[in-house]
Amino acid sequence: MISSMTGFGRATVASDGREITIELKSVNHRYLDLAFRMPRHIGFIEDVLRQLLSEQLSRGHVDIYVNYRNTRMDARTVVIDEALMGAYLTAARKAAAQYELKDDISLSTAMRFPDVTDVIEAEEDRDAVAALAREAALRAVTALKRMRAGEGERLCNDLLNRVTTVESIAAKIDTRAPFVVEEYRTKLSERIESMLGGVEVDRTRLATEVALFADKASINEELVRLASHVTEMRKVLGSDEAAGRRLDFVVQEMNREFNTIGSKANDAEITNLVIAGKGEIEKIREQVQNIE
Numbered sequence: 001m002i003s004s005m006t007g008f009g010r011a012t013v014a015s016d017g018r019e020i021t022i023e024l025k026s027v028n029h030r031y032l033d034l035a036f037r038m039p040r041h042i043g044f045i046e047d048v049l050r051q052l053l054s055e056q057l058s059r060g061h062v063d064i065y066v067n068y069r070n071t072r073m074d075a076r077t078v079v080i081d082e083a084l085m086g087a088y089l090t091a092a093r094k095a096a097a098q099y100e101l102k103d104d105i106s107l108s109t110a111m112r113f114p115d116v117t118d119v120i121e122a123e124e125d126r127d128a129v130a131a132l133a134r135e136a137a138l139r140a141v142t143a144l145k146r147m148r149a150g151e152g153e154r155l156c157n158d159l160l161n162r163v164t165t166v167e168s169i170a171a172k173i174d175t176r177a178p179f180v181v182e183e184y185r186t187k188l189s190e191r192i193e194s195m196l197g198g199v200e201v202d203r204t205r206l207a208t209e210v211a212l213f214a215d216k217a218s219i220n221e222e223l224v225r226l227a228s229h230v231t232e233m234r235k236v237l238g239s240d241e242a243a244g245r246r247l248d249f250v251v252q253e254m255n256r257e258f259n260t261i262g263s264k265a266n267d268a269e270i271t272n273l274v275i276a277g278k279g280e281i282e283k284i285r286e287q288v289q290n291i292e
Contacts, residue, residue, distance in 0.1 A: 002236075002243045003292040004151035005029065005060035009144030013136040017072035018128065022049075022064065022136040024144045028289055029061035038066035041121050045133040052134060056141045058242040059292045066133070070124070077120045080111065088113045148292065155287055156237050162284050163237075166254065167230050169277040173261060173270055174223050180267045219261045219270075226257040244291040251285045 005028045012021040034053055036046050049064060070076075089110060096103045111117055233250050236243045255278060262274035 001149060001238075001240065002152045002156050002247075003145065003148040004155055004290050005148065005244070005292050006151055006290060007144045007147035009140040009142065009147065011136045011139030011143065013132050013139070015132055016128065017070065018132055019069045019071070020129070020132045020136050021067040022133070022140045024053075024062055024064055024137075024140045026057070026060040026062040026144060026148070029059060032057055032059055033061040034064060035062070036064045036066070038064075039068055042066070042068050042124060042129055042133075044126055045130050048130045048134055049137050052137050053141060056138075056145065057292070059244055064137075068129070070122075074122055076122060079118045079120055081116050081118070085110055085113060085116045088116070152291065155290060159237060159284060159287055160234065162280050162287075163230055163233050166277055166280050166284075167227075169273050169280070170223055170226050170230070173219070173265075173273050173277075176267065176269055176273070177219055177223075177265070180265060180270065219264055222257045222261045222264075226254060226261075229254045229257065242292050244288065247288045247291060248285075251281060251288055255281050255285075 005026055007024075007026050009024040010021070012019065014020075032054060034050055036049070038046070045066070049066075053062065053064070089105065092105055093103060095101065229250050233247065233254075236246050236250065258274050258277045258281065262271055262278075265271065265274070
């Protein structure tokens with residue numbers, strides 16, 4: 001069954017004091033386009049996630065949001081700039097002596113001086129974080145694909161209904177086509193007789209002219225190809241493989257056949273049917289843009 005390119009998936013995985021949450025949001029795109037947003041200090045997992053998602057998805061723009069928490073005791077180190085603290089204290093005591101102020105600076109006060117303390121993130125265990133990210137991404141993409149498959153089923157049903165409508169329009173054109181030549185024969189004969197004032201028409205010449213028109217206006221090949229494209233579209237819609245690009249090509253070919261029919265038929269009724277057919281094909285084209 002076909003899949004949509006629109007969906008959402010989210011998963012959180014925690015282990016040994018580490019927790020990672022991955023959200024995937026996908027929309028339409030001609031190719032697979034991955035955009036990552038994650039803390040800089042775990043940027044090394046991007047290649048892991050890119051490879052996994054490339055194996056699971058074939059098309060769509062996917063925003064990947066990664067949130068990471070490390071609550072382990074060794075996750076951070078607090079560093080005190082003792083030289084800077086000493087400079088602050090020296091300046092403060094000098095001012096206290098000069099202005100006869102009470103020296104009430106405590107350790108907690110000193111540690112709040114600007115830039116005296118700094119929190120340093122410890123070097124992450126890359127293998128542990130990568131394994132956690134891989135598991136979270138796999139769960140998230142599974143949820144994403146489930147949503148895309150559900151939307152794809154709805155798209156498939158809509159497309160099958162529209163393809164049936166196109167098929168019905170083509171059948172009406174096929175029914176109408178033989179009458180176009182016969183009506184041309186009648187009108188041509190009446191026009192010639194009117195111009196010649198009742199003189200008998202050369203039936204051989206008339207037959208030749210009608211045959212030339214019939215050959216020029218014949219749309220049998222276009223209708224056969226259109227039927228073939230309809231069959232191909234149903235086949236692709238029933239496939240489990242990524243179908244978006246193939247369907248896009250089939251829709252282009254269906255539109256081409258209707259254009260040719262419209263230019264060759266020279267009949268108002270067929271022209272109206274062609275307009276209706278192209279309208280359905282345009283709706284199909286819009287839906288196909290959503291398919292992976």
